[in-house]
Amino acid sequence: MTDMERPGDATDPTSPVALAGPGETMSGAPVTPTFALSKADRGGGGGRLAFNIGVTLVLLWVVIAITIPWWTPFDPVTDQDLQGRLAGPGGEHWFGTDNLGRDVFARVMYGARLSLPIALVTVAVSVAIGCLIGAVAGFLGGIADEVIMRISDIVLSFPAIVLALAIAAALGPSTTNVVISIAAVTWPEYTRLMRGQVLSIRNNLHVLAAQSIGCSRARVFRVHVLPFGLQPILVKATVDLGMVILLAAGLSFIGVGAVPPTPEWGAMVSEAQSRIDSWWLGLFPGLAILSMVLAFNFIGDAMRDRFDPQMRTQRGKGGGAMSRILRRTFLGRAGERAA
Amino acid sequence: MSTTPPLTTGAEPATQTPLGVKPIFEVDDLQVEFRTSAGVAKAVNHVGFSVAPGECLAIVGESGSGKTATLLAALRLLPTPPSRTTGGRVLVDGVDLFSLSRKELRDVLGRDISMVFQDSLSAFNPILTIGRQISEGVRRHRGLSKKAARALSIEMLERVGVPDPQQRVDQYPHQLSGGMRQRAMIAMALAGEPKVLIADEPTTALDVTVQAQILELVRSFQDLSIVWVSHDLGVVAGLADRVAVMYAGSIIEQGPVRDIFHDARHPYTRALLGSVPRLRDPERGDLVSIPGLPPSLVDLPPGCPFYARCGVREDRCLSRMPELVDVAPRHQAACFVAADEARTA
Numbered sequence: 001m002t003d004m005e006r007p008g009d010a011t012d013p014t015s016p017v018a019l020a021g022p023g024e025t026m027s028g029a030p031v032t033p034t035f036a037l038s039k040a041d042r043g044g045g046g047g048r049l050a051f052n053i054g055v056t057l058v059l060l061w062v063v064i065a066i067t068i069p070w071w072t073p074f075d076p077v078t079d080q081d082l083q084g085r086l087a088g089p090g091g092e093h094w095f096g097t098d099n100l101g102r103d104v105f106a107r108v109m110y111g112a113r114l115s116l117p118i119a120l121v122t123v124a125v126s127v128a129i130g131c132l133i134g135a136v137a138g139f140l141g142g143i144a145d146e147v148i149m150r151i152s153d154i155v156l157s158f159p160a161i162v163l164a165l166a167i168a169a170a171l172g173p174s175t176t177n178v179v180i181s182i183a184a185v186t187w188p189e190y191t192r193l194m195r196g197q198v199l200s201i202r203n204n205l206h207v208l209a210a211q212s213i214g215c216s217r218a219r220v221f222r223v224h225v226l227p228f229g230l231q232p233i234l235v236k237a238t239v240d241l242g243m244v245i246l247l248a249a250g251l252s253f254i255g256v257g258a259v260p261p262t263p264e265w266g267a268m269v270s271e272a273q274s275r276i277d278s279w280w281l282g283l284f285p286g287l288a289i290l291s292m293v294l295a296f297n298f299i300g301d302a303m304r305d306r307f308d309p310q311m312r313t314q315r316g317k318g319g320g321a322m323s324r325i326l327r328r329t330f331l332g333r334a335g336e337r338a339a
Numbered sequence: 340m341s342t343t344p345p346l347t348t349g350a351e352p353a354t355q356t357p358l359g360v361k362p363i364f365e366v367d368d369l370q371v372e373f374r375t376s377a378g379v380a381k382a383v384n385h386v387g388f389s390v391a392p393g394e395c396l397a398i399v400g401e402s403g404s405g406k407t408a409t410l411l412a413a414l415r416l417l418p419t420p421p422s423r424t425t426g427g428r429v430l431v432d433g434v435d436l437f438s439l440s441r442k443e444l445r446d447v448l449g450r451d452i453s454m455v456f457q458d459s460l461s462a463f464n465p466i467l468t469i470g471r472q473i474s475e476g477v478r479r480h481r482g483l484s485k486k487a488a489r490a491l492s493i494e495m496l497e498r499v500g501v502p503d504p505q506q507r508v509d510q511y512p513h514q515l516s517g518g519m520r521q522r523a524m525i526a527m528a529l530a531g532e533p534k535v536l537i538a539d540e541p542t543t544a545l546d547v548t549v550q551a552q553i554l555e556l557v558r559s560f561q562d563l564s565i566v567w568v569s570h571d572l573g574v575v576a577g578l579a580d581r582v583a584v585m586y587a588g589s590i591i592e593q594g595p596v597r598d599i600f601h602d603a604r605h606p607y608t609r610a611l612l613g614s615v616p617r618l619r620d621p622e623r624g625d626l627v628s629i630p631g632l633p634p635s636l637v638d639l640p641p642g643c644p645f646y647a648r649c650g651v652r653e654d655r656c657l658s659r660m661p662e663l664v665d666v667a668p669r670h671q672a673a674c675f676v677a678a679d680e681a682r683t684a
Contacts (some may be wrong), residue, residue, distance in 0.1 A: 004651065052647075090395075092654075092680075122557070135407065141420070145680060163519070202418070204461065205420045205456055205458060205461040205462045206415050206461060206462055206463055206464045206465075208411070208462075209454070209456055209462040209463070209524075209527070210464065210472075210475065210476075211416055211448065212414060212416055212448055212449065212453055213448060213453050213456040213475060213476030213477075213479060213530070213531060214445045214447070214448040214449030214450060214476040214479060214531065215445070215447035215475055215476055215479065216442075216445055216479055217441065219443070219479070223464070223467070224464050227466060228466075
């Protein structure tokens with residue numbers, strides 16, 4: 001894009017509007033430069049920064065999860081030092097020790113080895129199931145559509161954490177069951193999204209054209225419909241990675257998720273509850289959750305701004321991308337609406 | 340073209356092609372409805388026409404007259420719901436498309452009959468190369484390998500006059516100009532060597548010089564039967580052998596192109612021709628339009644749909660829709676007045 005094409009340059013004296021003469025257009029109406037945008041409206045800026053921060057944080061966590069055994073001498077479960085239990089941060093134990101004398105730093109870092117795979121597997125399962133069902137509903141229509149959408153409505157009508165809690169409690173506490181229970185409550189959102197996408201793409205001219213030269217139904221669906229529906233799915237999946245980490249931590253916090261000695265962030269925060277004086281027990285796993293959720297939110301939002309300009313934040317109305325994500329992370333959906 | 344069929348009323352569509360020649364594409368009594376929030380819109384009402392091998396039939400009419408709906412419904416490409424084909428028969432080389440399974444239909448589409456769309460940019464999948472899309476249908480029909488399909492795509496691009504086909508075949512739709520893309524679209528439709536080509540206003544989005552090139556190209560396929568939908572009477576006059584005029588979802592007049600342009604019988608066709616602007620006509624400076632609006636398809640009157648705007652209307656036109664009757668050799672109009680004139684003449 002050259003400088004001349006930018007909408008913000010409409011006030012430039014050499015722009016075509018200005019050439020029509022001061023204060024008038026070809027039709028003689030006075031010029032109101034409503035399309036002269038401020039610098040912040042041109043995009044980039046906050047979104048780009050948020051994206052970079054998010055990617056850096058996620059990469060950092062991935063590297064930590066892979067390499068942690070090489071740079072901490074402590075094992076998160078077996079290295080117990082009852083003499084030096086509940087020691088504050090500093091010295092040998094950077095984040096202090098817990099009630100069994102285990103190194104909190106090692107436990108928090110090893111926690112990434114649990115949270116990241118849980119998030120990835122859960123979202124993958126949820127996306128796969130949700131998209132498939134939603135695409136079938138949208139493509140077939142009729143009774144199949146009706147049945148699928150009503151079932152997903154039923155699932156959606158429960159608060160996610162409550163239903164996930166019930167399922168996880170019924171299945172018994174384990175990491176696998178965390179994945180199952182969260183996937184079981186998050187798939188309908190993908191179903192709705194995918195169905196909507198397929199419904200709007202199904203009647204695109206290029207789909208008709210492909211049908212008119214005799215492409216098979218399966219091929220039309222796979223090549224001409226499906227790829228066009230995946231963009232919003234990708235964005236939502238990224239944001240959901242953070243949400244799933246939060247949900248999984250929540251389940252473990254309540255006690256239906258990861259089983260005790262496992263170094264799981266939610267479980268660690270839960271244990272820290274009863275020892276509020278030892279602030280390092282809860283703070284560091286909490287910060288770990290926060291950084292991960294925030295990072296995925298940053299990436300997801302930046303991707304949405306990039307792929308879907310219509311959803312782009314209305315800047316100047318409660319700040320930019322950064323403040324929007326922060327608001328959502330800390331206040332939830334209500335915070336987003338209030339803005 | 341020399342035989343004169345007997346003067347009958349309510350002629351079967353099959354008799355409109357030259358006697359003794361079996362039509363290759365035949366639409367018979369087609370009815371299509373759309374369910375809308377305002378009610379059921381009858382978009383296509385008892386439409387019938389046929390095309391002989393090598394013949395070009397043009398369907399003309401204003402926007403919303405049911406031209407596109409007729410053809411999409413005929414090929415079963417119209418999304419259902421909201422549309423519903425409530426009756427009729429569509430024969431391609433003797434095979435009734437409405438009796439086929441979906442799979443059998445896919446075999447016929449692209450191989451025996453195919454379609455060219457108006458907006459070539461949105462008719463191509465933006466994320467696939469032109470080459471892959473041109474041979475896409477044929478690959479399934481003939482089980483071609485990737486390599487053979489590519490060779491076919493290049494050959495087709497060459498046949499429709501796209502320069503540098505070796506390179507173009509690997510380009511994406513947005514990398515081609517509008518005229519080039521429309522040629523590629525025609526290449527895609529013709530790749531399966533169909534006998535019938537349906538063209539839905541393929542030149543409307545193009546500028547006049549490119550339009551002329553595309554028309555030249557289409558004229559060069561002499562064995563092909565063509566159904567050409569347009570609202571551009573100039574294009575139709577130069578291209579078609581026969582013309583069918585649609586109004587409010589019905590064919591109200593059809594006949595040889597010369598008859599339609601020089602001896603139109605239906606008052607709507609006459610008014611339509613009268614509204615074509617002419618450059619060298621000192622007496623007519625202003626654009627002429629037909630007063631009034633077409634009737635709502637949701638609430639069609641029982642009589643002639645053109646009644647409200649007609650200059651020669653009579654009371655009997657209100658009671659029932661006039662049928663297509665012969666008013667001249669191979670020339671039919673759906674108008675009581677025109678039919679009477681033809682009888683007394």
